[in-house]
Amino acid sequence: MTITAGIVGGTGYTGVELLRLLAGHPQVALQVITSRAQAGVPVSTIYPNLRGHIDLAFSEPDTEALAACDVVFFATPNGTAMEMAPALIDRGVRVIDLGADFRIRDLSVWSDWYGMAHSCPALAAEAVYGLPEQGRDAIRRARLVANPGCYPTAVQLGFLPLLEAGLVDTGQLVADAKSGASGAGRQPRQHTLLCEAGENFHAYGASGHRHLPEIRQGLEAAAGHPVGLTFVPHLIPMIRGIHATLYGRLLDPSVDLQAVYAARFADEPFVDVLPPGSHPETRSVRGSNMVRIAVHRPEGGDMALVLAVEDNLVKGAAGQALQNLNLMFGLPETLGLQGIAVLP
Ligand SMILES: NC(=O)C1=CN([C@@H]2O[C@H](COP(=O)(O)OP(=O)(O)OC[C@H]3O[C@@H](n4cnc5c(N)ncnc54)[C@H](OP(=O)(O)O)[C@@H]3O)[C@@H](O)[C@H]2O)C=CC1
Numbered sequence: 001m002t003i004t005a006g007i008v009g010g011t012g013y014t015g016v017e018l019l020r021l022l023a024g025h026p027q028v029a030l031q032v033i034t035s036r037a038q039a040g041v042p043v044s045t046i047y048p049n050l051r052g053h054i055d056l057a058f059s060e061p062d063t064e065a066l067a068a069c070d071v072v073f074f075a076t077p078n079g080t081a082m083e084m085a086p087a088l089i090d091r092g093v094r095v096i097d098l099g100a101d102f103r104i105r106d107l108s109v110w111s112d113w114y115g116m117a118h119s120c121p122a123l124a125a126e127a128v129y130g131l132p133e134q135g136r137d138a139i140r141r142a143r144l145v146a147n148p149g150c151y152p153t154a155v156q157l158g159f160l161p162l163l164e165a166g167l168v169d170t171g172q173l174v175a176d177a178k179s180g181a182s183g184a185g186r187q188p189r190q191h192t193l194l195c196e197a198g199e200n201f202h203a204y205g206a207s208g209h210r211h212l213p214e215i216r217q218g219l220e221a222a223a224g225h226p227v228g229l230t231f232v233p234h235l236i237p238m239i240r241g242i243h244a245t246l247y248g249r250l251l252d253p254s255v256d257l258q259a260v261y262a263a264r265f266a267d268e269p270f271v272d273v274l275p276p277g278s279h280p281e282t283r284s285v286r287g288s289n290m291v292r293i294a295v296h297r298p299e300g301g302d303m304a305l306v307l308a309v310e311d312n313l314v315k316g317a318a319g320q321a322l323q324n325l326n327l328m329f330g331l332p333e334t335l336g337l338q339g340i341a342v343l344p
């Protein structure tokens with residue numbers, strides 16, 4: 001079986017990462033790749049790493065061409081997929097949105113954070129949140145998958161075992177997360193210039209970031225009740241990678257956290273629970289779809305401390321999107337995703 005795929009927004013960092021991964025997937029044939037600014041230009045002219053692997057040129061987004069695909073990925077700014085997805089889904093195309101248009105169930109919350117009205121509420125209600133480790137059966141059946149954000153993937157996976165088993169005070173969760181600059185996308189912006197981001201380190205969005213409601217929604221589903229979460233993102237001077245440091249006050253400090261995490265993720269191909277005492281490094285997942293997690297219980301307190309690392313462009317975006325495609329089309333979940341991280 002060959003699945004035909006299209007990508008809307010192929011020149012951004014998540015789009016090109018998707019191209020790299022699809023080029024190595026044995027059962028997906030890329031048929032359409034769009035960019036308005038680069039229409040007509042061969043993909044390999046912009047991204048020479050794909051020379052000899054992707055023999056296509058960028059084209060203008062065109063519903064007719066995209067409707068001939070089995071699946072279409074949107075790697076576009078927020079607000080684009082919700083305009084184009086309904087026509088494709090009506091034509092029987094399955095859609096995976098790497099942006100945030102379909103991630104939040106409460107559309108008034110979505111509008112507050114994303115600053116626009118939602119143009120297709122019925123589809124938003126139908127969309128399935130694409131975090132396989134929390135609900136892969138619904139993803140298998142989905143016509144429309146909302147691929148999680150990069151921070152939400154690391155933070156939710158890190159907290160899930162604690163919340164599902166009711167082990168922590170869910171009123172006071174803390175997620176302190178650091179991202180490389182590729183998380184801000186390829187559009188030139190002052191704060192990601194080398195001279196601004198290099199040799200520099202700072203928090204941002206400390207009073208509120210748009211990933212807060214997305215993370216909270218997933219954690220509340222895991223806990224079964226409302227949770228209190230403080231989420232503080234930071235920009236660190238590297239290109240790829242997210243490191244999340246998560247804190248939760250244990251209700252029973254004698255619990256064996258290592259055993260809880262090992263059991264919860266034992267059958268997950270893309271979550272690696274490290275041995276006791278480990279400190280995961282972002283480079284241990286660079287270019288791979290793996291999340292590596294270590295759990296600690298620091299001396300002198302009752303805090304559960306979880307360290308989680310991922311590549312924001314792979315498990316945090318394009319890799320997870322391909323994992324979702326595999327589920328949606330009944331393929332082995334790991335197909336095309338078993339590349340080993342690049343280190344150093
Ligand atoms: N960077 C990251 O780590 C992560 C990003 N994401 C999300 O993935 C999405 C893409 O991110 P990223 O790759 O960084 O994005 P970029 O902003 O770097 O790229 C955007 C792409 O979308 C295309 N595009 C822009 N506007 C439109 C439009 N109106 N219609 C059709 N195509 C359009 C652009 O091409 P052109 O303008 O030439 O058409 C370009 O190819 C975003 O929603 C982002 O929030 C999710 C997880 C992680």
Ligand SMILES: CC(=O)N[C@@H](CCC(=O)OP(=O)(O)O)C(=O)O
Binds near residue numbers: 149182184185211235
């Ligand atoms: C470092 C950095 O700037 N990261 C981005 C988040 C990454 C992202 O693109 O998230 P969405 O998919 O939800 O848009 C930010 O904080 O805005």
